[in-house]
Amino acid sequence: MRWRTPRPTDERNLPQAARHVLLSGVLRGDPEAGLDGGRVKMFSRSVPGALLVGVLVGLLxxxxxxxxxxxxxxxxxxxxxxxxxxxxxxxxxxxxxxxxMSDEEAQSIVRALGAMRSKGGHTPEPGQLVLTLEESIQLTLQKNPNIQIAQLTRDGRRPEVARAETLFHPVAGGTLAGSRTGEKDVGFKKDDELIDGQRVADEGARKPTAFISQTVPTGATLLVSGDMRRRETVGSDIGNVDTNYSVSVVQPLLRGGRIYVATRAIRDAEYDLRMEEARLRAEILAATARTKAAYYNVLLAERVADMTGQAAAQHAAPLDASRGLCRPGVVPDRDVRGARIIQADDEARLATAKGDLELAENALTDCLGVRIGTPVVLRDDRIDFEPVSLDLDRWLAAAVERRPEIVAAKEALEKSTLHVRVAENTILPQLNLVAAYGKGETGTTLGNALNFQGDVWTTGLVFSVPIGNGAARTTLAQAKIEHDRVEQELAQTERGVELQVRATMIKLRTDLERIRARAAEMEQSKGKLEQAEARFARGSGSSLDVTGARDKLLAAKTDLLKSVVDYDVGLAELEAVLGGPI
Structure with missing residues (x-):
C-alpha cells in the first residue's frame, strides 16, 4: 500500500500522527510550532519522524x-x-x-490513599447533618427503626416476668356470713291425727372470717385464717361466742411438687426476655455494620465524584486550549469528534458518580433513621486501611460464644428442656401432704372467747391416680418432639454462623489480594502516565495518549478505593458476624 505524502502547507491533509504532533507542539507553546511562519519549519522536522513511527507500529x-x-x-x-x-x-x-501483607505494603497503600484525599472539606450549610462515624453509629442506635422495634419488643417482655412473679405474692381476703335457724317441739298424735310441734325458738349466727394465702416455690400452699362466730337465741339474753385461728399447709410430693414445676411461668418469661435481648443485640450489631458500610460508601462515592470531576477538568483544559490556539477549519473534523467523545464520556462518568453519591447518602440516612434525603456532611473524610491477621479458629470460637443468634437458640433449648421436665412430672400420681394446726375458745363474751384455751391439729396424705392420663402423655410426647426440633435449630444456627465466619474471612483475604493487585496496577498506571506526558512534551506523543493514560490512572485509583472500602466493609461485617469487636 503506497502512502502519498501530503502538502505540508495544509494541516487537514496530514495523517493522524502528524496532526497529534502539531497539536502537542501548539499546547506546549513551542515557538517553532506556531500557526504562522513557524508552522512549515515544525512540519519539516516532525512529520517524517511521526510518519515513520506510525508505519513501523502498524507493521509490528x-x-x-x-x-x-x-x-x-x-x-x-x-x-x-x-x-x-x-x-x-x-x-x-x-x-x-x-x-x-507486609508493613511496607500497607504503609504504601495508606500513603496512596492519603494522596487521593480531597483537597478541601465541604462547608456545612444550614439544614445539613454533620457527622463523624461514631456520631453516625450513636444516631443509628437512637433512631434506627429496626432497633426501636426490637427495643419495644424486648420491653414488652419485661411485664410478663413481673406478672409471672405475682403467683408467689400473698393474697389476703375475708368473708362475712349470717344464718338463722328455727326449732320446733316434737309433734304428737291426737284422735288419730298427727299434730305438728310448735315453734319454740329461733337461733341466729354471724361469722366474719379473715385469711391470708401464700404460694411458695416448692408448690405448697400456706393458709392462715381466723374467724369469730356469735350465736344468739331469740328471746334469750344469753349468747355464745366462738373464736379460732388456724394454719394449714398443702404440699405436693409427686405431681407438682418440684421447684421447676412451680416456677415454670417465671422461668418461661425470663427465657423469652433473654431471647428478645439477644435479638436486640443482633439487630444492634447488624445496624452498626450497615451504618459503617453506608458511611464508607458515601466516602467512596464522594472521593470518586471528586476525582472524576478533576479528571474532566484536566481533559477539558487541553481541548479548550487547542480550540483557542487553532484557527477555525485547521483542526480536522475527526479530531473535533474525538474531543467531543472524550467530553461526553467525562460528563457521563461525572453524572454516574453524582448519582452513586446520592444513592449512598440515601442509604446512610435510612440506616441513621432520619428523614431519607437529609443532606449529610461527613467529618471523617479519610478512608482508613488497617489490615488484620486472619485467625479462623479464634474467630469461630468467639462467634459461637458471643453471637446473639446462638445465645437466643441456647435459651430456647433450655426452655424446651424445662417443658420436657414439667411434662414428665405431670404423668406422676398425685400425693399431697396436708397439715393444719389451730386454737379456739367458746365463751359467753368476746373477752372469754379470746383466751384460746383449746387447740386442734390434723395431718394426712391425699393420694389420687388419673386413669389413662392420655392428655399428659400426649403433652410429654409433644414436648420431646419440640425439644428435638430446637436442638436441630441450634445446630443449624451454629453451622450458619460458621459459614458466615468462613465466608467473611475469604472475603477479607480476597480483598487484601485485590488491594495488593490494584496498588500495583495504580503504580503502573502512574508510570505510563509519566511516559505519555514525557512523549507529549518531546512532541512524539499526542494529547489523546495523555488523556488515555489519565483515564487508566483514574480507573486504577477508583478500583483501589473500592477495594479498600470493600475491605473496611468486610471488617465491619466481621464484627457483626463475631458478635463483638475483632
Whole structure:
C-alpha cells in the first residue's frame, strides 16, 4: 500500500500522527510550532519522524500476553496452554493461603490513599447533618427503626416476668356470713291425727372470717385464717361466742411438687426476655455494620465524584486550549469528534458518580433513621486501611460464644428442656401432704372467747391416680418432639454462623489480594502516565495518549478505593458476624 505524502502547507491533509504532533507542539507553546511562519519549519522536522513511527507500529505483529490470546485490547482470552497449566496446578493440591501483607505494603497503600484525599472539606450549610462515624453509629442506635422495634419488643417482655412473679405474692381476703335457724317441739298424735310441734325458738349466727394465702416455690400452699362466730337465741339474753385461728399447709410430693414445676411461668418469661435481648443485640450489631458500610460508601462515592470531576477538568483544559490556539477549519473534523467523545464520556462518568453519591447518602440516612434525603456532611473524610491477621479458629470460637443468634437458640433449648421436665412430672400420681394446726375458745363474751384455751391439729396424705392420663402423655410426647426440633435449630444456627465466619474471612483475604493487585496496577498506571506526558512534551506523543493514560490512572485509583472500602466493609461485617469487636 503506497502512502502519498501530503502538502505540508495544509494541516487537514496530514495523517493522524502528524496532526497529534502539531497539536502537542501548539499546547506546549513551542515557538517553532506556531500557526504562522513557524508552522512549515515544525512540519519539516516532525512529520517524517511521526510518519515513520506510525508505519513501523502498524507493521509490528500483535503479541499476546504470556499464556493468553488477545481477542481485543481489553479482555485477555485464555489459551489452551494457560488452561492446561492451571488445571495441572490445581491438581497438584490446594492452593496455599497468600502471604500476609507486609508493613511496607500497607504503609504504601495508606500513603496512596492519603494522596487521593480531597483537597478541601465541604462547608456545612444550614439544614445539613454533620457527622463523624461514631456520631453516625450513636444516631443509628437512637433512631434506627429496626432497633426501636426490637427495643419495644424486648420491653414488652419485661411485664410478663413481673406478672409471672405475682403467683408467689400473698393474697389476703375475708368473708362475712349470717344464718338463722328455727326449732320446733316434737309433734304428737291426737284422735288419730298427727299434730305438728310448735315453734319454740329461733337461733341466729354471724361469722366474719379473715385469711391470708401464700404460694411458695416448692408448690405448697400456706393458709392462715381466723374467724369469730356469735350465736344468739331469740328471746334469750344469753349468747355464745366462738373464736379460732388456724394454719394449714398443702404440699405436693409427686405431681407438682418440684421447684421447676412451680416456677415454670417465671422461668418461661425470663427465657423469652433473654431471647428478645439477644435479638436486640443482633439487630444492634447488624445496624452498626450497615451504618459503617453506608458511611464508607458515601466516602467512596464522594472521593470518586471528586476525582472524576478533576479528571474532566484536566481533559477539558487541553481541548479548550487547542480550540483557542487553532484557527477555525485547521483542526480536522475527526479530531473535533474525538474531543467531543472524550467530553461526553467525562460528563457521563461525572453524572454516574453524582448519582452513586446520592444513592449512598440515601442509604446512610435510612440506616441513621432520619428523614431519607437529609443532606449529610461527613467529618471523617479519610478512608482508613488497617489490615488484620486472619485467625479462623479464634474467630469461630468467639462467634459461637458471643453471637446473639446462638445465645437466643441456647435459651430456647433450655426452655424446651424445662417443658420436657414439667411434662414428665405431670404423668406422676398425685400425693399431697396436708397439715393444719389451730386454737379456739367458746365463751359467753368476746373477752372469754379470746383466751384460746383449746387447740386442734390434723395431718394426712391425699393420694389420687388419673386413669389413662392420655392428655399428659400426649403433652410429654409433644414436648420431646419440640425439644428435638430446637436442638436441630441450634445446630443449624451454629453451622450458619460458621459459614458466615468462613465466608467473611475469604472475603477479607480476597480483598487484601485485590488491594495488593490494584496498588500495583495504580503504580503502573502512574508510570505510563509519566511516559505519555514525557512523549507529549518531546512532541512524539499526542494529547489523546495523555488523556488515555489519565483515564487508566483514574480507573486504577477508583478500583483501589473500592477495594479498600470493600475491605473496611468486610471488617465491619466481621464484627457483626463475631458478635463483638475483632
Amino acid at each position: 505483529p500483535v503479541r499476546s500476553v504470556e499464556g493468553f490470546g488477545t481477542s481485543d485490547g481489553r479482555t485477555p482470552t485464555p489459551t489452551a496452554k494457560a488452561v492446561r497449566d492451571e488445571v495441572a496446578a490445581t491438581s497438584e493440591g490446594p492452593a496455599r493461603a497468600p502471604a500476609a
